[in-house]
Amino acid sequence: MIHVADAHRGREESLDVIQRELTAFARRARSTAARLHPDLPLVSYTLLAHIEHRHGCRxxxxxxxxxxxxxxxSRQVAALENLGLVERHPDPDDQRIQVLHPTTAGVQALASTQASRRAxxxxxxGAWTSEDLEQFAEYLLRYNSAGEDTSPR
Amino acid sequence: MIHVADAHRGREESLDVIQRELTAFARRARSTAARLHPDLPLVSYTLLAHIEHRHGCRxxxxxxxxxxxxxxxSRQVAALENLGLVERHPDPDDQRIQVLHPTTAGVQALASTQASRRAxxxxxxGAWTSEDLEQFAEYLLRYNSAGEDTSPR
DNA sequence: TACCTTCGTTGTATCGTACAACCAATATTC
DNA sequence: GAATATTGGTTGTACGATACAACGAAGGTA
Known part of the structure; x- marks a missing residue:
């Protein structure tokens, strides 16, 4: 029989593992990213990808x-613009806003990077089952969405 | 009936989601960490935690x-040492090696940080079931261990 | 018209990081 | 056993990513 305290302990342990492994991942991310696409300014890639994913954004x-x-x-976007990967289009309804879109070069750069990344x-x-992948993806979505706007700032 | 290509597509989609969400997490991590422990030099925390987790390491x-x-x-450890959070002990068998250990102050700092982090x-x-937490933790372990030493450098 | 808010840029400082050159200690090879 | 490599670590230097603060321009509101 499983005691209540044991179940609680298991929960805490899982939390610790999650915390530790997520942290480790985050710390390694820079190095991994640098290896995956040494060409693209590394951080900018993420922004560019998001711009495309949202089909343009501010x-x-x-x-x-x-x-x-x-x-x-602001600086990252400026860098992307200098590289000719994004364009800014002023919003006619509100002159303060500039809508960002990937250029064709941007789309292309993203595609090639995406390819090596996917690989x-x-x-x-590769060894994961489709079910595990799906489940893992779902967990990540759930995890990330939890802290979306709850952040105090 | 599910076509083979559909299953494949589902797999690719899961991969993309995983990639995107992990990246998003990694990018947010710094900001989150800064919020969680403004005192501890932020990166050093991770190192200190690892030193403790391993019960001392090089x-x-x-x-x-x-x-x-x-x-x-080297610099991060030096910073931790200056803060009085870690100690270096030379290995008697090999004078090159210095074994790192958290000081009592280090353990304490870690504990208080860990508390807010855990919270x-x-x-x-909080809303996750224990099973989901366990499963998520397992996935993360599996994911991270996959890229442990396969990295080309 | 005068305030306040929102979107964005620029000045400045700092942190985290890599790369290269180096030193000291150990291991290997002939 | 002496010459050469390898390993663990530090320091010099440069750069990228980031934050904060001050600002400007556009739009909304009183």
Missing amino acids: ATDLAAHYMLDKSTV AYRERL | ATDLAAHYMLDKSTV AYRERL
Whole structure:
């Protein structure tokens, strides 16, 4: 028979593991990213991907989604623009807003990067069953969505 | 009936979601960490935690585990030492090696940080069942262990 | 018209990181 | 056993990513 305290302990242990492994992943992410696409300015890739995923968005959206300061985003976007990967289109209804879109070059760069990225993930997760992958994806979505706007700022 | 191509597509989609969500998490991690423990030099926390988790380890182990350059680790450890959170003990068998251990102050700092960290995770994952937590933890372990030493460097 | 809010940029400082060159201690090879 | 490699770690240097603060421009509101 399982005691209540044991179940509680199991829960805490799982939380600790999750915390530890997520942290480890986050810390390794930079190195991994650098290996995956040494060409693309590394951080910008993420922003570019998000812009495409959203079919265009504002700088503020990027800042909110990645919890970055607007100044950071501003510079990153400027870098992407200099590389010719994104375009800014002023919103006719509101002159303050500039809508960001990937250029064709941006889409292309994203595609090639995405390819090598997919390959890496495919290799790493090749042994997983489709069910496990799906479940894992769902957990991650659930986890991330939990802290979306609850952040105090 | 499910077509083979559909199953394949589902797999690819899961991979994309996993990739996207992990990336998002990694990008937010810094901001989250800063919020969770504004006091502790933020990165050092991770290293300190790992030192404790391993019951003492060498700087090289830290570098390998987090995929960091040894110079980076060297400075971080020096910072931790200056803060009085870790101690170095030379290995009598090999004078090159210095074994790192948390000081009592280090253990204490870790404990208080861990507390607030746990609280945040508990809040965020409070609605999850124990089974889901366990499963999620297992997936993360599996994911992380897959890229442990396969990295080309 | 005068305030307040929102979106974005720029100035400045700091942190985390890598790479390269180096030193010291150990291991290997001839 | 002496010459050469390998390993663990530090320091010099440069750079990227980030935050915070001050600002400007556009739009909304009183």
